[in-house]
Amino acid sequence: MRDVLAVLRTPEGAIGSGVLILMVAAALLAPVLAPGDPLAIVGRPLRLPLADPRFPLGTDRLGRDVLTGLLHGARSTLGTGAAVMAAALLLGGAVGTIAGYLGGAADEVLMRIADAVQTVPGFVLALAIVSVAGPTQPAILLALTAGAWTGPARVVRAEVMALRSRPFVDASRLLGRHPLAIAFGGVLPNALGPLLALAPIVVAGAMLSEAALTFLGLGDPNVATWGAMIAEGRAVLRTAPHVIVAPGLAVAVAVLAVSLLGEGMQRAAARRT
């Protein structure tokens, strides 16, 4: 709790979390604020913003409400960011702990796999996975997690290797506890700090990649996404720039808020030490 307050006391942390809370609230309340199908055609196409009180941000090429798309699109982008973060931290944490604690052959195999994954350009990997698995939300999660777990794995591995020789670990070992139980129960919790510090970077990367994938037409067509809105709007870039400006700004603001929060976390941590 003290840590949270410390982060909020930094200007970056305060602004970042404030914006992020607003966006999360908008995403959660989207079905209430803009009920119904966000992809429904509800008005005349390409209304400009403020031209019609029903569509404060205007309508797109088919007559879908841009504001409704923004609110519902937040669910996809923010949700993907959060889910990829959780999956990448869990998977990376687990792999890093096992590799770092057990060492030897297990470490070698896991780190060679991590090498291979890190060597393949991440977005190319994601592109290939989504093309193969088909454009659905789970496929996007899988594709982005596949490229995001290696960073956390390396950080945790390094921490665990440093902690491995501490006295409390030796003590557990003498008590006859299972090595994995020691690794996950005793060692990993001590390595959580550096792992969590990676979280904002993972989230920001995942949100940008989600936007890029949906922009390339690899999003779930039944869901409103900011990337798809930009892709849809680029054909009318000259006629109706509002259709791409709004979702593009939304992506930038969301990613900036997460980065600011991360910055706040770092400053708070720096102040403590």
Place this chain on the structure above:
Amino acid sequence: MVVMRSTRRGFMAGTLAGAGALALPRLARAQAERRGGTLVVAADGEPRNLNPALIASNGVFYVASKVIEPLAEMVYGGDGLAPRLATAWEGSADGRSVRLTLREGVTWHDGRPFSSADVAWTAMNAWKPLQNLGRIVFRDLEAVDTPDARTAILRFSRPVPFQLVRNALPALSAVLPRHLYEGTDPNANPANARLVGTGPFRFAEHRPGEFYRLERNPAYWEANRPFLDAIVYRVMPDRGAIAAALEANQIQLAAFSAVPLADLERIGKVPGVKVIPEGYEGITYQLTVEINHRRRELADPRVRRAIAHAIDRDFVVDTIFLGYAKASNGPIPKFDAQFHVADLPGTPFDVRRANALLDEAGFPRGANGTRFALRLLPAPWFEQTRQFGDYLRQALRAVGIDAQVVNNDSAAHTRAVYTTHEFDLAVGSPVYRNDPAISTTILFQGGLPAGVPFSNQYGYDNPAMNAVIDRAAGAVDAAGRTAAYRAFQRIAAEDVPLVNVAEFTFITVARDSVRNVANNPRWATSHWADTWLAE
């Protein structure tokens, strides 16, 4: 000389407003055709095999039709055909032979003379065994006789309607140089990528991902043609960039609706740019809902009819196609007056009727207001097929059908719909190619093997339909054949094996300096020998 037969008021108003008073002197000066200049046009894809005798598709023709010529080309008016490599064509009364008289004094781009042997070789070794469409139309071609260098006689083992052969000439009869292909595997011949033909332009260069360049053929058979020195197809996968490049005069022409429809109204007002909706009538596309009859619910004609009633065709035409399309009532487009039946019993937009039909068929709404759920696969071919998929999802919800859209890329879509049948509804866009027997009846005929794209993979198999298709295929006399195709349309309207929603052609956007645009019904896929650039 500029052909603009537009009937759309908005478009004309836009053009006049944009051109303004400057247009008059410019038009007056433009009477004399000018030789020279390089025309740069946009290409949104790069066909991997450019051989039109093997692959009859518009993407291939767009480039290849300037290099490799067919026997005849479509024209507005007259009997609809203009001579190219053939100067006359005549069918025998029994439907077993077609006599082609070939043009004199034609040479291939490598200097060798063109003769009937080239036609005979291409017909027997490319059109009949290898070409995607020729395999259907020339299935019964037995031999090609060449009594002299200027005459080729197609001989069929069964009567084949001359009407069909004639209608197939523009798209299916590209002639290859025998001396380069004989004794090789035509599919692997290097000339498929570096074309050699008789056309007004010679193939000069292809830089993958960048451009194709064609150069003027100084030895073209038609005197003083072509006007242009070169045509460059600049590969531009991003459609937004195409409009921008036109405005910046970095390209002079974009065909096949490469400029998004939503941008036409604006770009039509840009000085120096014109929007041309003509020149595609001979390659009319049809927007269809393809239905998998293997689904229990969709096997019931009442359900299929209900789906057809749920679609507001006027909305589709006005909003998705922005008016650049026509509502459709059956499998043969209005443009083909020869076969089209105007008074088919339609399925007008009627949500109440659709709901009643679905209730009657025994699929009442459940507690959540939904009758049943379907997978809907919009084809990735066009912006409009995807957008119509989004619309259809919404339209079906209004009648209690929950459609989940599945977007696939072209390989996965082709596999899912035409091979493994893993779909319930799909949005398709077949091409109507000047005769129902070329690429249209194949969408209705039963008993076709799985794995053939753009054919009836819907599980629809009606003996009466099959019989009428067979009858037409063997009808040598034009009247009997026309009657059979009229019957064909009535059965299709009765059964609703698939839903014809709209028919659409494409839009060309060009700089004013490009002249003689859209002067035949397959203009974008014709030879452009008379196209010229004003200064």
Place this chain on the structure above:
Amino acid sequence: MRTVRLIARRLAAAVPTVLLVVLGTWILLEAAPGDAADAYLAQAGGGDAAFVADLRARFGLDLSGPDRFAIFALRLAAGDLGTSVVFSRPVAAVIAERIPITLALMVAAVTFAAVLGTLGGLLAGARPGSLGDRLLSTAALALLAIPSFWLGLLLIRWFAVQLGWLPVGGIRTIGGAGGVLDTARHLILPTLALGTGYVALYLRTLRAGMVDAWRADHVRAARARGLSERAVVWGAVARPAFLPVVVLLGQQAGTLFGGSVVVETVFAVPGMGRLAYEAVAGRDLALLIGVVLAGTVVVIAANLLVDLVMVRLDPRIGAGDA
């Protein structure tokens, strides 16, 4: 000698990586719905059943999966990347044509980012905590948050269409004289779109290194000796802070390569990124593996280069670690 050993060790370590990449890519594309024949047919506008069977035989798709992998792996071991189904040409030739363009774009973006990022980083890091530092650091975060494809679209709208200063896409003027300058002009907007995020990254990395350096003993010593502020910043603070920036250049090679996929699509640049996209769309296994391998090689080479530079910069880094 140390250098040679370093190179040898890096190359040996790369072997399992490359093998895993090849196997992984193969399995991935094998699992895809639809094959190269489906992709071809969709483009060709259809054909009958015999045509489809012919096509599968021609592409070698009638063999079993393991058989095809064995044939492919044997050929790859002999240094042959196979033939692209999409282009009907050897994969190596297709890649050789495209990779210079992507490398040029990557190098241009990195140079742009390194120059601007270093300047900004020096300004910010010279006085950590000052108003200028706060502004620069936050502005950098904002730049980092802008999606490159979106930035690209806006750049096209303003600089290519509205103002007409620069071409909307492609890499050379068609029918023009061509040349390096012409291509450079075409690469300006893609470079800005791709490089802007990295400006922010380099700025922040350099600044963070400098912040750490201010606290280091040798800096305190330098100040204690009464050296001028400027001499301290240049001599003692900035120099060690450059090391992480150089490391970052290597680490980001993969991300940069991936980022060019989207940017190349927006600007119609015929590079590796677009080739990857075409390979997936055409279900062209050999080509995709070729592209991924080329990307892998670029990343390995970039890291090796960085290691070599590091050895020069910092004698402490050497043969010991791996």
